[in-house]
Amino acid sequence: MKKVVLITGITGMVGSHFAHLFEQDGYEVCGVARNSAASRNAAIQDHKVVRCDIMERDALMKIFKKKQPDIVIHMAAQAFNGASWNCEYTTQETNIIGTLNVLYCAKELFDQGKDIKILLACSSAEYGNITPEDCPLVENRLLKPHSPYGVSKVGVEMLGQQYFANYNMKIFLPRMFIHVGTGHPPATAIQNFARQIALVKKGLLADNVIKVGNLETARDFIDVRDGVRAMKILLDKGKPGEPVNICTGLAYKISDVLQMLIEISGVDIKVGHDPDLYRSGDEPLLLGDNTKIAALGFVPEFTLRQTLEAVFADWMSRI
The missing domain is CATH 3.90.25.10 (UDP-galactose 4-epimerase, domain 1)
Incomplete structure (x- = not known):
């Protein structure tokens, strides 16, 4: 039986590239996207997408129980740093409460004996106010987020740390630098x-x-194809609960x-x-300093x- 991967935000740039990568590796791929999220990639067939807002926890729980995912890739978010200044509440609610809903649903399966891995989209925006002297940024640097988006992503990472520390769940925390690729809106x-x-x-x-x-x-720009491959390496070989930069250096x-x-x-x-x-x-x-992900075998x-x-x-x- 194929292992199941559930991708939130599957119609987005990173989510759709994750879908292709896992399909190539023989996984059964399914995804979650809001009704208003038009597919930006024709290769994401409609039958693979369940229309659901991650803010609706009960609806999300039904999907988790039906699909029984072995891996959850959580990419659904208000994902634009610049835009977050004009939509602070939406950014915090979507990114923090949405992530909490995903973790809550995953824990339900975990408590029933499911050996589940969860990858949360964290961000280089968490580092915040930095100077050239601070670079390259290493994972143990104090986080000083400057933007509402950066603050929200610190919240995402801390939720992941909480579920890892308290419940011993396999939570993976990639700090994603700027991913660039096809199928993206002109917001960067x-x-x-x-x-x-x-x-x-x-x-x-x-x-x-x-x-x-x-x-x-x-x-520090990274091709989205390299980025998703690096994050899959993190899932396969990395340590849960440990933030890892996804960047080129x-x-x-x-x-x-x-x-x-x-x-x-x-x-x-x-x-x-x-x-x-x-x-x-x-x-x-x-x-970013990419020493950690490079040590796991990642080469752009x-x-x-x-x-x-x-x-x-x-x-x-x-x-």
Whole structure:
């Protein structure tokens, strides 16, 4: 009998890539998504998706009892750092209470003798106010979250720690740095750049001017295909209850990323700065130490240019 993987947020970028990876490895995959969450990936067939809001604990419990998952990948969230400033209550409620509901349902199966693993989407945003001197960031650094999103993800991780410490459940805590890939909305810098450049390529953007925010920061980007593979390695070989950075250990300046996308597109672009795209408390450098995940055998397969080529091609097909 195949092992069952239940993925919350299965229609999202990370969730859909997790689905593909587990299917390739012979697992039975099912997922949870809200009615309002349109599938961003045609390969996620409707029969694999149960429409349910993670805020509805009783409905979620019915799904857990029916599917009897061996692994739970919890990706459903208000997942955008910048957006969290404008929806603090939604961010905290969805991310903290939603996670509590998932853990509560998983514990019900655990108490009935199910050997279940739970992976919770934690975040580099938990590190918070950092300076270049703090980098590369190691997992034992004091957490000082700056944004509502970062605060919510500390809450997610602490809930995982609580269930691990008190109930001896197998809770895995990947601190995800910025995952980049296909099937993502234009809510992050790279996706926003790629979408606008694709509009220019198709002659749909006036004067070939794209709007950008702060180009002087540098970020540790990881291809989503590498990220989900790293997290599966964590599930297979890592220690429950131990936070682990999911990152490359390399940082790229945003201006260099933009230039790379322009080169990939082959079009002439004019850049205009939009004050609304600047974010409060934008760290000059976000760079992770990937020693822990590398020690488990993870090696990135995709270069940033390969990732950007895939993202740009995705936006050309979506517009």
